[in-house]
Amino acid sequence: MTISKWLGGLLSNWGVNDSWSTFILYLIGSAVLGTVALLFTLLFIWAERKIIGRLQDRYGPNRVGPWGIFQSVADMVKIFIKEHIIPSGVDPGPYHLAPIIVVASVLMVLAIVPLSTTLLGSDLNVAVLFLLAVGGLGEVGIIMAGWGSNNKYALLSAFRASAQMISYEIPMAIVLLTIVILSGSMSMNDIVLAQDIPFIILLPLGALIFFIASIAENGRAPFDLAEAESELVAGFNIEYSGLKFGMFYVADFLRAFISAVIFSTLFLGGWRGPGAESIPALGIVYLIIKSLLVWFLGVWIRGSLPRYRIDQMMKINWKFLTPLAILLLVVVMLAGKLVESAGSTIQAFTLIGLNLILLAISMWILRKNETRVEIIEVGSRDRPVARPDNILTKNPRGG
Amino acid sequence: MSVQQVIFISFALLTVFSAIMVVSLRNLFHAALWLVLALLGIASLFALLGASFFAAVQILVYIGAIAILLIFAVMLTRNIMSDEVTQTNRAWGLAVLLVSVIFFIIIGQISSWSGFSQPLSEFTYTGQETILALGKGFVSPSGFALPFETASVLLLAALLGGVYIAMDKGKE
Amino acid sequence: MLNQWLYIGIFVVISVFLPGVAILLARILSPKKPNAIKNSVYECGVETFDKTWIQFRIQYYLYALVFLIFDVETVFLFPFAVAYNQVPLFMVMEAIIFIAILMGGFLYIWRKGALTWR
Incomplete structure (x- = not known):
């Protein structure tokens, strides 16, 4: 007996009207989900700082509590009691609403994710479009943050961030099209149910494009130009202090995990796994494990790659990812119809083969077009150490 | 007044109010933000009618693309356009008169349709x-x-x- | 289906409510000592140079325009993708023609340099 049915029975025993009990159940469910998501963000922030620290050959936070677990709690308390400095000349409407809209647009994605066989927020029949739509709401929030700050650096950075976010939505949308073609439905639950073979095996190229595009959409490294300190002095959240800045921070990290959840729902099979149909709780466990793996991959990439410039970012999107995604879409459309009469294993192998061929072709084209940058040696390889006894002698290598 | 009617009326009032704010505000950026709210209201009206595809498309295309394009265009002309233009011209009285006459004609014609007072039939598609x-x-x-x-x-x-x-x- | 949208509506209200309450709480708990220097606009530590305006590059507008067109194209293709399994091959060719026409436009703007950040 699921929790919602038990609660529903309880409410109807108290004489609550049927539609009101649905309303109350939805309210409780969404409040629990939202609060749990926001609280788990603290855990993710700590875990990410530890992992990035280790990748950079240092300890992460390790003072507050064992392994620094309470670091995030300490940070949260600190941010809560910081003064909200409101600069002069801000536009009060957009300035105050922006952090709320940005966090809300990240949280809303959780409404459509199927957590297990019986635990489903909303089985919307256009869930895939809803995914893209809330990305758009996030962009409006960022523009509001940049405008409301009355600071030209914030405005510039907000425009760059929103241009980056809207550009990377196109490859995401096109790969989502291929998924809808394979599964025949736009509802997340149907997509999960259609994954007898996880879609990452059937569409590896699509998974790669979607992964890159979701990292870029999130604004994490290596695509984090909007928050680069040396470039635009901390970006569009420059004039925010206290919890409003904390909200942008939370939105960033929460979005990383939620994109991992979406990726694992769309490509890795969501809550499916051995025994998940009979025990719903196992479904949530599988989903969390899969998304933790994808999230770890995202953190790994963040700690390893250097930052892209804005023109490189746009070049990657418009001249590589979008044409590749459209080519993939056309190939999947044609191949699906041509091998329709064959057995399902032949279809699967055709799809995998075509994906790999496309990947090979695109890599070959990239190799051909890449220009070797001449690395100019400044100075020399063996570095002379400054010693007092060669101050007066002229060393030809500049010692 | 069923719950659905209350929800519909509140969303409709929100949309109409946002639309009025769009055309009457001087600050172009604020007008663009009220436009976003009006489009959200229209999306929720679509959802109430059971057209979920159009609700999602409304948010995705109108708010996610067109409103952002408008905001970028507003930024582009910011140096040229001043915020001190008057919002109405001399003929606004005549315009209000004409618009209200047309409004009452349209309402009169629609309300003489037989389906006007019937409730919306239950949408059975899932x-x-x-x-x-x-x-x-x-x-x-x-x-x-x-x-x-x-x-x-x-x-x-x-x-x-x-x-x-x-x-x-x-x-x- | 209305129930699903009801859940989404409730979730929207909750997800606006939760950060809003948190920010309000922080507003109450935090000290409030504004002074002129703290409230001045940040510009690398010196006073603001000019009135706030920026050189708005046309590139942003071009990207938003191209995004809009491709967004609408994707939206047109979504119902087709749902109906894909029940549709014969020549209808798939029609959709491919749709995509090909827009790809021609994409190639044009690529060559014209609208996609290169300057």
């Missing part, structure tokens, strides 16, 4: 049937295949025209 029908209609020759292809030509024209004009001005 799942993908409506979208399936839409999809099949897009590509079947006895459906809307020709308008589908014409739409792509229209989009092509918009793309080329917009890029041509913008690039030309950019090179100056």
